[in-house]
Amino acid sequence: MARALTVLGIESSCDDTASAVVRGHDVLASVVYGQTALHADFGGVVPEVAARAHAEKLDHCVEDALSAAGLHLADLDAIAVTAGPGLIGGVLSGVMCAKGLAAATGLPLIGVNHLAGHALTPRLTDQVAYPYLMLLVSGGHCQFLIVAGPDKYRRLGGTIDDAPGEAFDKTARILGLSQPGGPAVETSGIGGDPRAFDLPRPLLNQPGCDMSFSGLKTAMLRARDAVVAAKGGLTRLDQADLSASFQAAIADVLVEKTRRALAIYLAIKPVTPCFAIAGGVAANQVIRGRLMQLCASLDTDFVAPPLALCTDNAAMIAYAGAELLAFGQRDDLTLSARPRWPLDKTAAPMLGSGKKGAKA
Ligand code: KG4
Ligand code: ZN
Numbered sequence: 001m002a003r004a005l006t007v008l009g010i011e012s013s014c015d016d017t018a019s020a021v022v023r024g025h026d027v028l029a030s031v032v033y034g035q036t037a038l039h040a041d042f043g044g045v046v047p048e049v050a051a052r053a054h055a056e057k058l059d060h061c062v063e064d065a066l067s068a069a070g071l072h073l074a075d076l077d078a079i080a081v082t083a084g085p086g087l088i089g090g091v092l093s094g095v096m097c098a099k100g101l102a103a104a105t106g107l108p109l110i111g112v113n114h115l116a117g118h119a120l121t122p123r124l125t126d127q128v129a130y131p132y133l134m135l136l137v138s139g140g141h142c143q144f145l146i147v148a149g150p151d152k153y154r155r156l157g158g159t160i161d162d163a164p165g166e167a168f169d170k171t172a173r174i175l176g177l178s179q180p181g182g183p184a185v186e187t188s189g190i191g192g193d194p195r196a197f198d199l200p201r202p203l204l205n206q207p208g209c210d211m212s213f214s215g216l217k218t219a220m221l222r223a224r225d226a227v228v229a230a231k232g233g234l235t236r237l238d239q240a241d242l243s244a245s246f247q248a249a250i251a252d253v254l255v256e257k258t259r260r261a262l263a264i265y266l267a268i269k270p271v272t273p274c275f276a277i278a279g280g281v282a283a284n285q286v287i288r289g290r291l292m293q294l295c296a297s298l299d300t301d302f303v304a305p306p307l308a309l310c311t312d313n314a315a316m317i318a319y320a321g322a323e324l325l326a327f328g329q330r331d332d333l334t335l336s337a338r339p340r341w342p343l344d345k346t347a348a349p350m351l352g353s354g355k356k357g358a359k360a
Contacts, residue, residue, distance in 0.1 A: 005077040005325060008101070009318025010062065012054040012094035013086025013114045014140065015045045018314035019058070019065035021076075022322065025124060029068035030308070030315040033057050051089025058097040065314070073105050080321020083111030083331075084338030091337040099333050110321040111335045115343045117316035119147050122276035124319040125305040129272055132303075133265040135258060135291075138279030138311070139165030139180075144209050144261040145343065146268070150323035155344035156261045157209025164250050164281045167213040171220050171246050175239050185243045186284055192237070192244030197223045199249040201256075209261045211253055220246055251287045255294055262298055276303040278310045 004024025011018040015038075020030040035053050039045050066072065081098035084091050095111070102109035118136050122128040131148040143158030162170075165182060172181025177188055199219050202212040220242065227238050234242075258275070266273060275295050282288060282304055295302040309315060 002326070005322040006071070006075060007078045007080050007110075007318040007322045007325070008062065008065065008073075008076050009112075009314035009316070009321060010058065010079070010081040010094045010098050011114070011117070011312060011314040011317045012058060012090045012097075013082045013084070014090060014312060015039060015050050016312040017054050017057040017061050018312065018317075019061040020314035020318050021065050021069035021071060022124070022315050022318035024322075025127060025319075027124075027309075027315045028071070029065045030313055031061050031065045031068060032313055033061055045087070047087045047089055050087055051093055054090045054093040058093055062097070062101070073101065073107070076105070076107055078108040078110055078321055078325050079105075080110040080112050080317050080324075081335075082114045082117065082317050083335055084113065084341035086114055086339060088337060088339040091339060095335060095337050099335065103333060108325060108330045109332065109335060110324050110329055111331045112317045112320045112324065113341050113343055114317070115141065115143075116150070116153070116324075117320045118278045118310075119145055119153065119343065120150060120320045120323060121278050121305045121309050121316045122274070122303045123323070124316065125309055126276075126303045128274050128276060128301075128303055131265075131268065131270050132274040132276055133261055135254070135261070135275070135277045135282075136279050137164055137254065137277060137281040139163055139169065139281075141279060142211060142213075144257070146265055150320065150327045151329070153343040155342070155347040156264055157211070157257065159211045159213060160203075161212050161214040162217070164213055164254070165279070167217050167246075167250065168281065170217045171243070174217075174220050174224050175234065175242055177239070177243075180280070182280060182284060185247060186286070188239050189243030189247050189286075190240070192240030192242070194244040194248035196241035197245035199223065199245055201249055201252050204253060204256055209257050209264075211257055213250070213253075216246070216249055247284070247286050251290050254287055255290050258291055258294060262294070262300060266298065266300070273298070273300040274303060275300050276305070278305060280307075280311050282310050283307050
């Protein structure tokens, strides 16, 4: 068997500065410096602020990852870096840092698609066999992919506007709950009636796996305003009912679209059928529980990597880099940052740009 590669990963495509060292399937170190406090006053990620913070933190982050792994640059086999998609300033900071390290050490440089990092995580954590079906669902992404190899992706559909995490965050603001909105809405909805408010299930009546979540936010605003107009304010129970109803609407859409994506995936007759989820929204217990049930009914394994590896991190970039290197990819110092970089080059581009930048 080939020796397990030891790869340094660098990730700076959004608001997390991250570095990690991965050897084979072992995460030797994974360091993430968040920027939540820097952006808190602005209600979203400010690209210039993010880029500056990445540039300031990247060197330290790499040093911390190497020292936590107990390794030196000379112990590495390669340097992998997110080269897109994402906010251009952040991606550029990471790419320049990785190029500097590659030039100084002579190590191979591998530019990794951020979405490939998420999509390959089930192989890092659970050694899932190709091909598997993946749902990436976070504050910036929402798409179904059949993952057939480190550079072989088929996108079956995705959001045509907002990502579900954005809708959770907006809903939390509408209901006066804290940020990030996902966990706040989930907690608030415990004990609430998911049928109390009749919210739309966008695109459910249309064929295919595409989704839309922006209309749901508007519907939530109207539902809240109606309660406030009738009662003069929101009680704790109103908040719970609104949260539970919103969560049920998102879950219904994700479950039905997953059912359709699974039908396409299972038709290719994978030997060990597997469905994996990643992204912050995958932490939601109601959504996760319903997707698990669906998979069980279709004799399909369900894999959800631990949250720290589901959300943005550099271990996934290091691991994807190792797979790509073994696959023959090696970039040079002309590697450029690609703010838009779809994984499936044959799929029609998705429109729009979310709070986390351009969608792929
Ligand atoms: O993957 P992630 O950490 O970052 C990116 O978007 O790349 O995802 C963050 C998103 C936020 O919008 C957050 O509200 C949502 O994931 N989220 C959740 C939960 N935990 C985090 N959404 C629903 N339920 C949760 N428990
Ligand atoms: Zn991400």
